[in-house]
Amino acid sequence: MPLVTEGFPFPTTILSEGKVRILVPRATIEGPSLKGPSSRRFPVFYNPGMALNRDLSVLALRVERRLLGREALACDAMAGCGAKGLRLAAEVEGTRILLNDINPMAVRLINYNVRLNALEERAIVRNEDARLLLLERAFREGTLDYVDVDPFGSPAVFVEAALCSLVDGGFLALTATDTAVLNGVHAEACIRKYWAKPLRCEYHHEVGARILLGYTARVAAMHGFGISPLLTERSSHYVRTIVSINRSSKSLRETMNSLGFLFHCHSCFHRHLEPYDHAHKRTGLVCSCGSKLSWAGPLWIGRLGDKAFLKSMLQESEKGAMQEPRRVRRLLELLVDEVEAPPTYFVPQEICKELGIPIPSLKEIALRLQSLGYSFFLTHFSPGSFRTDAPAKALAELLRRG
Numbered sequence: 001m002p003l004v005t006e007g008f009p010f011p012t013t014i015l016s017e018g019k020v021r022i023l024v025p026r027a028t029i030e031g032p033s034l035k036g037p038s039s040r041r042f043p044v045f046y047n048p049g050m051a052l053n054r055d056l057s058v059l060a061l062r063v064e065r066r067l068l069g070r071e072a073l074a075c076d077a078m079a080g081c082g083a084k085g086l087r088l089a090a091e092v093e094g095t096r097i098l099l100n101d102i103n104p105m106a107v108r109l110i111n112y113n114v115r116l117n118a119l120e121e122r123a124i125v126r127n128e129d130a131r132l133l134l135l136e137r138a139f140r141e142g143t144l145d146y147v148d149v150d151p152f153g154s155p156a157v158f159v160e161a162a163l164c165s166l167v168d169g170g171f172l173a174l175t176a177t178d179t180a181v182l183n184g185v186h187a188e189a190c191i192r193k194y195w196a197k198p199l200r201c202e203y204h205h206e207v208g209a210r211i212l213l214g215y216t217a218r219v220a221a222m223h224g225f226g227i228s229p230l231l232t233e234r235s236s237h238y239v240r241t242i243v244s245i246n247r248s249s250k251s252l253r254e255t256m257n258s259l260g261f262l263f264h265c266h267s268c269f270h271r272h273l274e275p276y277d278h279a280h281k282r283t284g285l286v287c288s289c290g291s292k293l294s295w296a297g298p299l300w301i302g303r304l305g306d307k308a309f310l311k312s313m314l315q316e317s318e319k320g321a322m323q324e325p326r327r328v329r330r331l332l333e334l335l336v337d338e339v340e341a342p343p344t345y346f347v348p349q350e351i352c353k354e355l356g357i358p359i360p361s362l363k364e365i366a367l368r369l370q371s372l373g374y375s376f377f378l379t380h381f382s383p384g385s386f387r388t389d390a391p392a393k394a395l396a397e398l399l400r401r402g
């Protein structure tokens with residue numbers, strides 16, 4: 001790999017991703033662990049492991065661009081070396097990109113990378129706090145079609161500015177790497193950042209995603225508009241969602257109806273979601289098995305994505321330039337299959353451990369469920385887990401019977 005310095009006060013190297021070439025700090029692709037921007041070894045962030053995340057941004061913007069039927073203005077609000085924004089400019093026809101980062105050294109790299117890819121005509125580079133930039137867009141400079149928010153940790157403090165900066169129908173992509181917070185390892189931090197109580201349970205990855213969406217929905221509703229989730233995905237160290245916003249009163253009403261609470265029984269695996277106002281009228285927190293119900297929320301109780309949109313992304317993925325084409329397709333196919341399936345998934349190991357029985361194969365579980373008329377869907381949230389419309393009690397009986 002050629003080593004270039006190009007006047008940067010740290011070793012750099014050029015690599016390729018999708019259709020672009022990017023100059024990155026050499027340490028970011030060498031080190032076994034990424035340590036953050038303040039470290040001298042990692043002066044600007046780049047993570048090759050996030051290529052899938054960037055592939056999905058490209059596909060989402062391609063679909064949006066097709067729906068718009070005009071040039072799109074997108075914003076990579078925390079661009080790091082610019083990998084995502086540059087790929088959006090190079091791989092989505094008819095787009096202009098605003099690339100921004102608060103770190104001046106990142107902005108030097110972004111400017112270099114814009115020139116390296118001859119994208120000067122389609123890229124505007126800024127060095128601001130993303131909130132200032134987005135609020136300026138919201139109230140002075142005209143709104144954006146697509147905003148990608150990909151900070152270190154929680155995106156919560158950027159959500160309001162990002163939502164307000166969008167045109168009606170615009171897309172907001174949020175990446176959260178504070179998964180331990182959303183998944184309930186640090187419950188207090190989750191309440192502080194997302195105003196929602198998390199829950200440690202076998203499907204806590206989904207609970208975390210629903211908390212992120214619920215928070216986004218409440219901030220949108222505060223401004224009088226609604227959101228519709230287009231894609232929600234979880235990978236090893238982040239959870240990600242892309243939503244469209246809609247300023248109609250119908251969408252606002254639907255958004256409010258999609259907010260509620262989760263109730264879960266740790267004894268019998270029963271779980272259910274309840275709309276906000278029903279849950280508030282609830283008096284007891286006892287499961288039908290007699291155990292105490294745990295709860296989480298407020299959170300998003302509606303669908304986590306949109307089937308038609310996900311299918312369009314799949315179609316776009318056939319057109320090439322993906323960095324991880326196989327992983328992207330496999331993920332999108334799973335998402336298409338599970339997006340309309342029942343909320344919350346079951347983990348066979350957990351139930352079988354509780355019941356003290358051997359774990360059947362997923363195929364066997366699917367056959368048993370389907371023979372009784374119940375549904376069975378795999379979930380991308382957790383390999384080896386599944387969604388079904390069978391109540392927990394029926395599922396336990398069916399597993400016990402063998």
Ligand SMILES: C[S@@+](CC[C@H](N)C(=O)[O-])C[C@H]1O[C@@H](n2cnc3c(N)ncnc32)[C@H](O)[C@@H]1O
Pocket residue numbers: 037044045046047050054077078079080081082083084100101102103106128129130131150151152
């Ligand atoms: C996870 S990295 C972004 C990675 C990038 N999206 C990619 O795909 O390579 C987070 C970036 O957010 C920037 N950042 C942190 N706080 C910011 C803020 N308030 N406004 C703008 N950028 C910020 C950091 O300097 C860092 O470059």
Ligand SMILES: [Zn+2]
Pocket residue numbers: 265266267268269270287288289290291
């Ligand atoms: Zn119970």
